Amino acid sequence: MQKLGSMKYQVESALKVINYIGQSKHEAKKKIGSNKVTGIYSIKYFRKVLGSSILFSQFAKREFKIKSIFELQPEHHAAYIDELQQKEVTKGYLTNVESHLLKLQTAMRLISEKNHRKPVTFMEKRLISWKDKEKPKDRSYTEEEIQKLEPHFSRAVATAMRMSLNLGFRTVTICNIRVEHVVTQEDGSLRIEIPDGKGITKGGRFLYLNVSSSYAPELIGLIKNKGPKDKILPLKENTLRQGLKRACEASGVESAGFHGFRHTYARRRLEQIMGDRFTEGKIMIDYILKNRDRGRRMDDGISKDPLDPYRKSFEWVQDCVNIVHGELGHGKSRWALVAVYMS
Known part of the structure; x- marks a missing residue:
């Protein structure tokens, strides 16, 4: 047997x-x-x-x-x-x-x-x-908390933090992205292109992301004089976690994990994308998430008429959050993740 x-x-x-x-x-x-x-x-x-x-x-x-x-x-x-x-x-x-x-x-x-x-x-x-399940908590860092933390980081960990804040990267991506993944486009702007994310992104997912003009100069400096296969920041994930732990202890800031900087990126980007309509967008997101909590359709109570103002607002909010989802490497209309990252 x-x-x-x-x-x-x-x-x-x-x-x-x-x-x-x-x-x-x-x-x-x-x-x-x-x-x-x-x-x-x-x-x-x-x-x-x-x-x-x-x-x-x-x-x-x-x-x-x-x-x-x-x-x-x-x-x-x-x-x-x-x-x-x-x-x-x-x-x-x-x-x-x-x-x-x-x-x-x-x-x-x-x-x-x-x-x-x-x-x-x-x-x-x-x-x-x-x-x-417990209600999602805001795991992002405020501007004040970031300013308190940064002086207590080593230069490398501070650089990694800024990469997460500006590109929304997880620690695994920060530590493994290579120079070849930074592509210069015809207009001179930079773009992150990771067609095969094995060992770089969560689940080996692909990732395509435009780099903001404000962060591009720092990224250019990081890849200067390096070969295509070189890692941009040759760090260990544990180095980032330990660096954050020490900084939190020294600054008195409560740790939300290194992932918290990714959350900050998501909230910043949503506000940037929504612009002057941010307040309107937040009201609609709260409405959608309340429907979700009650087990209802996300658009429950909203007219199906495409010309209805509330329907237009709903569709616009969906488009906005899906842009952020795409930049984070999430699927579209993941409202559970909206509750965590953007509410």
């Missing part, structure tokens, strides 16, 4: 079926014609799914004496969520765990189908609603 191996080994083996790290999630969505994909394209997310799945399977082995992940049942899922709730973890953590377990179930289903066996369904439905 074939040995099953540890729960950790079984989970790792199962998740290999949906491991598409290094491939483009965007291209996968285009290929299947849907925003929902079965695979995992980000190494960071893969690790999260792996960790949650191992802990769940080990719990089921310990409490229910199962020997195989294909013995998992809905009662195991319910008991595990109950145990986590007893530990008073956040609703956000619980919804993320259930998302991770759904990925494990998908991998197991694909294995069962391949072996012509009945799929195992240990998670019939979510027990924690996304509506119960």
